[in-house]
Amino acid sequence: MEPLIAGLTALMDPNLLVLLFAATLGGVIIGALPGLNATTGAALLLPFTITMEPIPAIAILTTIYCAATFAGAITAILINTPGTSASATTCLDGFPLAQRGEAGRALGMATISSTVGGIISVICLMLAAPLMARMAYNFAPPEYFALTVFGISMLATIGDGTPLKNIIAGAFGVFLATVGKDLLTTVERFTFGFNELSEGIGFVPVMIGIFGISELLVQAERLSVERRQVFMKAIKLPGREDYARVWKTVLRSSGIGTFIGILPAEGATVASMIGYNEARRWSKKPEEFGKGSIEGIAGSEAANNSATGGAMVPTLALGIPGSPTAAVILAGLMVHGLQPGPTMFTEQATFAYAIFWSMLLVNVMFIFVGLFGAKIFARVTFVPVQILWPIVFTFSIVGAYALDQSMLDVYIAIGSGVIGYFMRRFGYSVVPLAIGLILGGMLEKRLGQSLIMLDDQWWLMFARPLTLLFFVLTILALFGPFFWRRLFKQRDPMVSTGE
Amino acid sequence: MTRFAVPTGIIAFCGLAFWLSTQFDKVPPILLRGMQPADFPQMVLILIIVLSVCVALFDRPIEHGRIPATVWVSLALFATFALAAQVDLFLGLGIFACALAWTWGERRPWALGTVAFVSPALIFFLFDQVFNIRFPRGLLTNLWYG
Numbered sequence: 001m002e003p004l005i006a007g008l009t010a011l012m013d014p015n016l017l018v019l020l021f022a023a024t025l026g027g028v029i030i031g032a033l034p035g036l037n038a039t040t041g042a043a044l045l046l047p048f049t050i051t052m053e054p055i056p057a058i059a060i061l062t063t064i065y066c067a068a069t070f071a072g073a074i075t076a077i078l079i080n081t082p083g084t085s086a087s088a089t090t091c092l093d094g095f096p097l098a099q100r101g102e103a104g105r106a107l108g109m110a111t112i113s114s115t116v117g118g119i120i121s122v123i124c125l126m127l128a129a130p131l132m133a134r135m136a137y138n139f140a141p142p143e144y145f146a147l148t149v150f151g152i153s154m155l156a157t158i159g160d161g162t163p164l165k166n167i168i169a170g171a172f173g174v175f176l177a178t179v180g181k182d183l184l185t186t187v188e189r190f191t192f193g194f195n196e197l198s199e200g201i202g203f204v205p206v207m208i209g210i211f212g213i214s215e216l217l218v219q220a221e222r223l224s225v226e227r228r229q230v231f232m233k234a235i236k237l238p239g240r241e242d243y244a245r246v247w248k249t250v251l252r253s254s255g256i257g258t259f260i261g262i263l264p265a266e267g268a269t270v271a272s273m274i275g276y277n278e279a280r281r282w283s284k285k286p287e288e289f290g291k292g293s294i295e296g297i298a299g300s301e302a303a304n305n306s307a308t309g310g311a312m313v314p315t316l317a318l319g320i321p322g323s324p325t326a327a328v329i330l331a332g333l334m335v336h337g338l339q340p341g342p343t344m345f346t347e348q349a350t351f352a353y354a355i356f357w358s359m360l361l362v363n364v365m366f367i368f369v370g371l372f373g374a375k376i377f378a379r380v381t382f383v384p385v386q387i388l389w390p391i392v393f394t395f396s397i398v399g400a401y402a403l404d405q406s407m408l409d410v411y412i413a414i415g416s417g418v419i420g421y422f423m424r425r426f427g428y429s430v431v432p433l434a435i436g437l438i439l440g441g442m443l444e445k446r447l448g449q450s451l452i453m454l455d456d457q458w459w460l461m462f463a464r465p466l467t468l469l470f471f472v473l474t475i476l477a478l479f480g481p482f483f484w485r486r487l488f489k490q491r492d493p494m495v496s497t498g499e
Numbered sequence: 500m501t502r503f504a505v506p507t508g509i510i511a512f513c514g515l516a517f518w519l520s521t522q523f524d525k526v527p528p529i530l531l532r533g534m535q536p537a538d539f540p541q542m543v544l545i546l547i548i549v550l551s552v553c554v555a556l557f558d559r560p561i562e563h564g565r566i567p568a569t570v571w572v573s574l575a576l577f578a579t580f581a582l583a584a585q586v587d588l589f590l591g592l593g594i595f596a597c598a599l600a601w602t603w604g605e606r607r608p609w610a611l612g613t614v615a616f617v618s619p620a621l622i623f624f625l626f627d628q629v630f631n632i633r634f635p636r637g638l639l640t641n642l643w644y645g
Contacts, residue, residue, distance in 0.1 A: 051630045164554050168509065171547045175516070178540040187524045187536035190516070220569040223603055386605035390596035390614040397580075397592060398622050402632045410584065414577050421570075426505045427561045440543075448533040456533070 003345075004126075007353025011361070016056050020358060023060045024365045027067025028373065032075050033388065038068035038268075039431075040215060042328040043207035044392070046335070047399035054336045055351055059358035061332050065325045066118060066308050066362045069268050070370065073110040073301055078103060086268035086304035089276040093289065093296035100292060109238045109294050110301045111370030113250050117302035118363035120254040121261065121309025125316075126356045128262065130345045132317035137342040141449035142461045146470035148443045151320035153474040154263060155432035162427065163478070169428045173436020174443060176201050183441070184448045196408045203331035205400040205413040206437055210430040211328075212396040213417025216389045218424065223385065238294065246298040249279045257303035261310020261322050268304040268311075268323060275303020309359060316340050316352060319442065324431040327438050334438075335403070502560040506551040513544045513551070520544070572602045587637025592619045 011017070030041035041064050049057035072087030077094030090110060097106040139147070155170035156163035179190040180200030191197040238246075253275035260271040279299025280289045289296050311322030312329075319340040321327035333340050344352050400413035420430045454460045461467045520537040576598050584591035597615035605611060626632040627643070634640050 048630070162554075162558055164550055164558055168547055168550045168554065171543050171550065175540060175543045175547065178543065182536040184533055185526050185536050187526070189523055189536055189540060190519060217570055217573055220573045220603070221567050223569055384605065384610070386600045386603040387610050387614055389603075390599045391618045393599065394592045394596055394614075394619050394622055397588075398626055398632075401588070401634070402626055402630065405633060407584070407588075407635060410588075411581065414581065418574065418577065425563065425566070444539045447539065451533040 003349030003353045006350040008357050010055055010350055010354040011059070011357045016059070019056055020059060020063050020361060021365060023063040024067045024362050024369055027064040028071040028366065028369050030064065031068035031071025033383065037072070038065045038325045039328055040211040041068050042325050043211045044395055044399060046204050046207065046328060046332055047402040049332060050335060050403055054338055055354045057336060058329065058332055058355055061329045062312070062355055062359050063362045065329065066305065066359060067366055069308055070114045070305055070366050073114065074107065077106045077110060086272050087300070088269070089272045089300040090297055093293045096292035105238055105294070106297055108371065109242060109246070109297045111367060112238060113246070113298040113301040114305040114370070115363050115367050116250050117254040117257055117306035118308060119360060121258040121306035122356060122360045122363065124258045125309040125312050125359070129313045129317045129352070132313060133342040133345045136318055141446045141453055142464055142467045143470070145443065145446035145450045146461065146467040147318060147320065148439055148446060150470045150474045150477065152436065152439055152443065153477040155435055156478055165428045166432045169423060169430065170432035170436035173433040174440035176206070176437050177440025178444065183445050194408060196404065196406050200441070201412060202403060202409055203438060204335065204403045205409040206416045207328055207331060207434055208396045208400045209413040209416025210420035210433060212392060213413060214420030214424060214430060216393055217417065217421035219385050219389055242294050246295050249282070249295050249298045250302045252278060252282065253299045253302035254306040257306030258310040261307035262313045263322070268307040271307035272300045272304035276300040312359070316344055316355070321435055321438065324434065327435045330438055503555050506555040509551045510548050513548045517541060517544045569603065573599060587639045588634055589619050589623055589639050590637065
């Protein structure tokens with residue numbers, strides 16, 4: 001109870017509250033801007049937080065995460081362009097509603113569902129993260145190694161690429177993490193005589209490159225895309241009838257989103273898809289879905305926002321990112337010298353609870369931002385890309401330089417951006433690369449420690465029940481979807497004939 | 500063509516990295532605890548090679564359109580920025596931002612001025628004054644640093 005109150009007290013600094021409100025506005029703008037999303041926004045703002053104290057720094061990043069995830073719905077509803085991929089399913093019903101002159105009702109429902117989903121997930125985070133951390137308290141290096149392998153195996157199902165390509169991208173990230181001094185032997189690897197590389201490739205320039213600069217090149221392909229805005233008179237809160245219709249959907253999707261978020265590497269996009277599908281499956285009027293169903297908006301938005309809280313559970317409790325943006329936040333924790341994991345809830349409990357409270361607060365803040373500012377923020381979408389992206393590039397480069405004040409980081413950011421663009425073009429998602437880079441160092445360290453502990457008899461890892469469980473889960477994560485698909489194809493002739 | 504070209508490129512890169520990893524210093528066996536420094540990167544590289552072979556053989560190829568000229572121009576501007584940044588980081592940023600906006604179709608002088616002068620200047624002063632970041636000396640930054 002004491003850390004809970006201490007965390008709240010730490011957050012009650014008026015300067016910090018103003019900063020968080022500004023971050024909420026910033027997050028909503030980032031979520032509404034074309035091509036920018038929560039992950040890119042967090043990566044671009046990471047350098048700004050470096051000179052701050054850990055609580056405001058990480059609170060800003062989590063605020064950006066929550067606010068930008070919510071803001072994707074604004075553009076999804078008003079211009080049929082999801083601000084973030086997590087709001088793609090919101091387009092399906094939000095835009096048809098907006099075209100019927102009910103944009104205000106759709107935005108109102110998106111705001112309320114997002115807030116409820118977000119608050120439920122943060123409460124789950126407050127309860128589940130310390131429990132999960134306590135469970136992990138007795139983990140030895142082999143358990144941690146197996147857990148990290150499991151976290152990396154979840155990369156197969158995220159991102160835009162196929163599972164094989166996602167794992168290659170993740171493994172490439174792990175490979176990049178081997179650059180620099182070997183932690184156990186201090187032998188230099190792949191440094192090519194650059195002293196700056198001795199400490200390894202920094203997370204920040206790579207993240208800025210693969211999320212920010214590569215997006216600039218993607219936007220260069222889409223210069224001719226036109227955006228059409230639906231006229232909106234005012235936000236109209238959903239009526240009592242709407243609430244009566246959607247409350248079960250909101251609760252169900254919040255549960256789904258939180259659970260999906262807790263799974264390592266899965267994020268808001270997967271949550272919103274499942275939340276939307278389940279809303280349709282349980283609906284009394286499934287025929288309305290895709291044509292302007294208020295339940296569709298509630299199902300998608302409650303799920304994607306609740307995934308933000310869920311994703312923070314493994315991030316803080318185990319040091320395994322629950323989503324791409326959580327990976328950036330994890331990088332932020334590491335840059336500040338904080339060690340996520342079981343000790344976070346004993347040695348840095350005030351910090352952990354301050355982050356929980358900040359997430360709760362931002363979910364309340366964006367009720368006001370969403371209800372009163374949506375009309376204004378929707379206009380942000382019309383900032384010409386010709387002006388926006390040169391400024392984003394300037395921010396990216398200065399941000400990449402700022403961390404270590406090294407020009408090498410600037411070139412790493414540009415190189416990562418170019419690599420990221422070609423990866424995306426050839427179907428290799430950049431998200432696994434980022435997560436692989438973050439987890440790579442941990443993976444190698446824990447493997448090395450395990451081998452020392454087991455006296456080089458690696459097969460003894462399989463004799464430890466929890467380690468074995470994580471390896472089995474890894475195999476299920478890698479091959480499960482493949483077998484499920486085959487099983488469904490055999491059982492469902494409609495699927496097997498492709499009808 | 501990319502079905503085989505991309506995995507081949509990845510395999511070639513991994514082959515080169517694998518060879519480089521064989522040049523790492525080795526820890527004498529008597530002092531060794533755990534793995535040699537090259538072991539872990541080599542394991543990862545082998546995994547990437549195996550998976551790339553699988554991609555080439557089993558993955559469904561994706562249809563790619565041609566890379567638009569604007570992307571090539573943007574890439575060329577990256578190179579220009581890298582060269583100009585040798586003279587001054589903010590000079591490079593100004594030139595890049597202005598040229599990028601121009602090549603993407605922006606013609607309004609105020610917009611070009613904003614991206615070329617106003618935003619780099621604001622970002623410079625934000626980082627210099629608020630975050631106390633010291634930028635590398637150059638043609639323009641010397642005007643401020645003296």
